[in-house]
Amino acid sequence: MSAASIKEVARHAGVSLGTVSNVLNRPNNVAPATRQRVLDAIAELGYVRNDSARQLRAGQxxxxxxxxxxxxxxxxxxxxxxxxxxxxxxxxxxxxxxxxxxxxxxxxxxxxxxxxxxxxxxxxxxxxxxxxxxxxxxxxxxxxxxxxxxxxxxxxxxxxxDDVLGGRLAMEHLLDQGHRRIAYLGGPFSIPQVADRHAGAAAALAERGPAAELRVAPTTNLTVAAGRRAAEELLTLPVRQRPSAVFCANDLIALGVLQELTGRGLRVPDDVAIVGYDDIEFADAAAVPLSSVRQPRxxxxxxxxxxxxxxxxxxxxxxxxxxxxxxxxxxxxxxxxx
Amino acid sequence: MSAASIKEVARHAGVSLGTVSNVLNRPNNVAPATRQRVLDAIAELGYVRNDSARQLRAGQxxxxxxxxxxxxxxxxxxxxxxxxxxxxxxxxxxxxxxxxxxxxxxxxxxxxxxxxxxxxxxxxxxxxxxxxxxxxxxxxxxxxxxxxxxxxxxxxxxxxxDDVLGGRLAMEHLLDQGHRRIAYLGGPFSIPQVADRHAGAAAALAERGPAAELRVAPTTNLTVAAGRRAAEELLTLPVRQRPSAVFCANDLIALGVLQELTGRGLRVPDDVAIVGYDDIEFADAAAVPLSSVRQPRxxxxxxxxxxxxxxxxxxxxxxxxxxxxxxxxxxxxxxxxx
DNA sequence: ATAACTTCCTAAAACGTTTCACACGCTCGC
DNA sequence: GCGAGCGTGTGAAACGTTTTAGGAAGTTAT
Incomplete structure (x- = not known):
């Protein structure tokens, strides 16, 4: 019941052990009649290959x-x-x-x-x-x-x-939309992705927007709560210095920002535009569907x-x-x- | 390099093969000096157990x-x-x-x-x-x-x-909040979870709210899009028949509903209250944080x-x-x- | 001094598979 | 009629481990 081996299958079918193995691995080398006898025996005994033995033999x-x-x-x-x-x-x-x-x-x-x-x-x-x-x-x-x-x-x-490219894409898009005061929200910068995305954004700015400004608002991590805190902080700025757009290091931060801003009565994207990163499933399902940089996961x-x-x-x-x-x-x- | 076996370890340490096995599995049965010799050999050869052989022997x-x-x-x-x-x-x-x-x-x-x-x-x-x-x-x-x-x-x-209990909890909460016209959004009912949650809600209503009403708005599946469609449909009702609260079979539907309602200018929870199911991570991060039935996953x-x-x-x-x-x-x- | 125990170690068998060398019986081509 | 070649099947070795029975010393009790 629990463990029929190749040996028992062989005995049952009246052939040698090597022949059963051949049926399993090189069926064409076995005469049809014999093959069928073996297959019947396998079915009858409920034989299942033992992978440990197979691996041991194969070495891999x-x-x-x-x-x-x-x-x-x-x-x-x-x-x-x-x-x-x-x-x-x-x-x-x-x-x-x-x-x-x-x-x-x-x-x-x-x-x-x-x-x-x-x-x-x-x-x-x-x-x-x-x-x-x-x-x-x-x-x-x-x-x-x-x-x-x-x-x-x-x-x-x-x-x-290419996270540098991702940062660049997000930034160029915001510049194209006419934004000139933009914030990058993310952290810690010890995470390569966070640093690369920022680098891309900064590079795009240097090339394309001589008159624009990229303010960095570091966060402690990449969570919704961190995004909310960062947004709160942005709101303490005098209105004239407040960024008209933010680029977030990931979607969780972006969702936090979105939540905080709309909660305070600001309109997205009219008052502040937002771009996230990752394009997680909920980016599309947010209260205001979220622009995001998608990775081919x-x-x-x-x-x-x-x-x-x-x-x-x-x-x-x-x-x-x-x-x-x-x-x-x-x-x-x-x-x-x- | 690639594959030192117990045998080579034994030779290297000048002991028998069984002794090496003892060092590995019952170290106390081996004299300290010998044990150390074996351990040194193991380290030197970079020996790693072969699990296939071990399993083959163990049968499991x-x-x-x-x-x-x-x-x-x-x-x-x-x-x-x-x-x-x-x-x-x-x-x-x-x-x-x-x-x-x-x-x-x-x-x-x-x-x-x-x-x-x-x-x-x-x-x-x-x-x-x-x-x-x-x-x-x-x-x-x-x-x-x-x-x-x-x-x-x-x-x-x-x-x-216990999904029946979950449905009951959600329903009792809404009744406690004073709601008397409530909708259940979810489907297909062939999914046991969908049916059970509804059954629980219906049972709670029967016991507690003689004057209340539970309308079922079936959905084709459990996605955000389905929730959005269901919400649209609710909005076609005359205002006086419109439910003041909805209980959704899962959080994705609830998020869809939330999105559609706020998009149409309704306020949550003032105009319509929402309860979801599953308490996924984004329930807390939604534009209006979502009440939900949490499972001990x-x-x-x-x-x-x-x-x-x-x-x-x-x-x-x-x-x-x-x-x-x-x-x-x-x-x-x-x-x-x- | 001998028997009875310990302590430490060895040798060999077993797990179930795959593969390799070979054997057997045929059919061909010459 | 004879070697070559083919199709089919056999038997044994090997993979690396764990376990078991037991052997060789050394120690203790009698």
Whole structure:
């Protein structure tokens, strides 16, 4: 009942053990009549392959892991969905691990994955310095692809989105709409994404708007509450100095700003225009639909998985690649002063 | 480099293979000096256990799977986080699989999991009829716990939330606020949750509000867009027949309603009060913070994992249990007519 | 001095699969 | 009629671990 092995199937079908294996893996090498006898035996006994034995023999597993910073973050769930498509298509299995931005948990996961001899790992590593946890995998010859982290290192592949460009797109749009006093809301700047998006906005301003001004209103983190606080602070400014538009480092901040401003009786976009970042599902569902910079999240996952499979196939001959995607501005009512 | 086995460690340390195994699994049975020699060898060779071999020998794996309908749904991601805590504490590993509400994908995942000889499966199955996919696992003796699905069957454990009670809580709250003309927005009623929540609301009305009225405005699904359409329809009613409050089958619908109503110049909660269901993260961040019925999502996951581990331990002596949690009403501004 | 215990270690078997070398019986082509 | 080649099947080895029975010393009790 619980565990029929290939051996019992063989006995049942009156063939040798190797023949059963052939039916499973190279059916064309087995005469139709024999094949059918074996298949019948399999069905009758409810035989199911034992993957441990198979892997042990093969020396490698068919599973690929993705280690994310937060399973509950819409960004990562979409990346996972993208990776899933590619991995399943290749007949492999994707397991999702959650580091929760905790380096110790990340390490523990990677150790377990190493014991399982995973085929490869997609990961957005915790922190942004050296990655000792990843070094071990590398020594072991397990392919690693960095997700949403550009890699200076030539020793592994990476996929990321051009956040500088994203900042630029948002800023150019606001300039096009005629805004000349604009605020950037986001923080902390130690997060590469926050810094890059600001850099892009600043660059666009330098090129395009000699007469315009970009004020930075740093936030402690990227939450709705932080956005609300930042908006409160903007409202303390004399009306003439108040920005006519804000560009937020992510959508959560933008939603907080939107909420605070409308709560205080200001109209969006007429009094203040808002552009967010990420284009999360609720950007479109906000009280005033939110303009936002969209990242190709699923594609990020798909591409990362493809690079990984490619590397796993190619082995030594593989050349590492760094793919950078371009974000896209989605204009909605919050910044559309018609 | 790539694969040092126990055998090489043994040779390196000048001991037998069994001794190395003892160092790994029963260190106290090994003399300190020998133990140290072995540990040094392990470190030097970068030895990592091969889990396939270990499992093959043990006949069972240490991984537990959770199969969800949608990895991107905040409800499930929270359940996953809860399950994760318990599973990791037990030294096991949780793998997350996504059925995407597709029965074929669900089956394929379960087959792979069966091949891996998983220790157990937490699952919210696709559909609500018979579950042939689950029957196979059961025959094989793999414990299964149903998540967010009450189970009539005594053959497995389940954890769920009392949706009837949730509907009742929402309704009683609205009645307490003095509302007498109330609408229930949600659909399709083939989804157990939608039907249960309505049943609870209806029951509360029957008991408490002899003079009140509950109008049902069915929707095609549970999205923001559906909520917006339903709100439009409500607005076609003559003002005197218009409900003064709406109870929505989930928060997405509620957000759609909120958006449409405020867009048309109505005030929430003064003109119309709104209560949603699920208490998703954005309920609190909406333009008017949304009252909602909160489900103990993480606890759902934790409990499910505990039941599973318990069953996996106990084996035959295990008695199946059905745990039902109580939801909780979170009152915010959208229904608080101060 | 011997038996009975410990303590520490070894050798070998087993888990279920895949693969490889080979054997058997045919049919061809010459 | 004979080697070559093909199609089909067999048996054994190997993957790396855990476990079990037991052996070789050393210690204690008699």
């Amino acid at each position: 597993s068919r599973t690929i892991a993705i280690v994310v910073l937060d399973v509950a973050n819409p960004f990562f769930t979409d990346v996972v969905r993208g990776a899933e498509q590619v991995v399943e298509e290749a007949g492999a299995m994707l397991v999702v691990c959650n580091s929760g931005e905790d380096s110790a948990r990340e390490r523990r996961h990677l150790e377990l994955l190493e014991e399982q001899r995973v085929r490869g790992v997609l990961i957005t590593p915790v922190g942004h310095g050296r990655q000792p946890n990843l070094g071990r995998l590398h020594n072991r010859g397990i392919p690693v692809v960095l997700v949403d982290r550009g890699s200076g290192r030539a020793s592994r592949c990476s996929v990321a989105v 699923e594609q990020l996952g798909r591409t990362a998985a493809q690079l990984l499979l490619e590397e796993a196939e190619a082995g030594e001959s593989h050349r590492h690649r760094h793919v950078v995607f371009q974000p896209e501005l989605v204009v909605r009512r919050s910044s559309d002063r018609r | 794996s240490r991984t537990i799977a959770i199969v969800v309908l949608d990895v991107a749904n905040p409800f499930f991601t929270d359940v996953v986080r809860g399950a994760e805590q318990v599973v990791e504490e037990a030294g096991a590993m949780l793998v997350v699989c996504n059925s995407g509400e597709d029965s074929a994908r669900e089956r394929r995942h379960l087959e792979l999991l069966e091949e891996q000889r998983v220790r157990g499966v937490l699952i919210t199955p696709v559909g609500h009829g018979r579950q042939p996919n689950l029957g196979r696992l059961h025959n094989r003796g793999i414990p299964v716990v149903l998540v967010d699905r009450g189970s009539g069957r005594a053959s497995r454990c389940s954890v769920a939330v 993480e606890q759902l996951g934790r409990t499910a994992a505990q039941l599973l581990l318990e069953e996996a331990e106990a084996g035959e002596s295990h008695r199946h249990r059905h745990v039902v949690f109580q939801p909780e009403l979170v009152v915010r501004r959208s229904s608080d007519r101060r």
